[in-house]
Amino acid sequence: MPTVFVLNGPNLNLLGMREPDIYGYDTLDDIAGRLEDRAQALGLEIDMRQSNHEGHLIDWLHEAQASGAKAVLLNAGGFTHTSVALHDAINSVVTPVIEVHLSNPHAREDFRHASFVGRAARGSIAGFGAYSYILALEAAARF
Numbered sequence: 001m002p003t004v005f006v007l008n009g010p011n012l013n014l015l016g017m018r019e020p021d022i023y024g025y026d027t028l029d030d031i032a033g034r035l036e037d038r039a040q041a042l043g044l045e046i047d048m049r050q051s052n053h054e055g056h057l058i059d060w061l062h063e064a065q066a067s068g069a070k071a072v073l074l075n076a077g078g079f080t081h082t083s084v085a086l087h088d089a090i091n092s093v094v095t096p097v098i099e100v101h102l103s104n105p106h107a108r109e110d111f112r113h114a115s116f117v118g119r120a121a122r123g124s125i126a127g128f129g130a131y132s133y134i135l136a137l138e139a140a141a142r143f
Helices: 028-042 054-067 077-081 084-092 116-120 131-141
Strands: 003-008 045-050 071-075 097-101 123-126
Touching (some): 003 131, 028 045, 028 131, 054 071, 054 084, 077 116, 084 116, 097 116, 097 131, 123 131
Parallel strands (some): 071 097, 097 123
């Protein structure tokens, strides 16, 4: 069964507790459960991971390609707006990467409007809360 990597960056381990007015009350485990249910219906498997370390995300992008993953859903958190290294890693793999955000970065502070990840990703889905992940998975299923 094809695998979709779901990679989550810094502070996403705190979902459900961290600024719920922006990010909602769903935890990463809640999101993982919904993704697994939807993935099964789509004939996909999910490999969901989280790290507060940029290098882990880069290593996992390389691993996704090496393992023949169908796609990567990437919520890079704050690294979205700062990481040239993630941008370059996305460009270095052929596996399609979809940028995912719970909130809409364009409706927030000016520094969140620029996305190094988005410049390299196949597409971006943002602003739909936890449902952003489901929408991204639906898109990945079409690759």
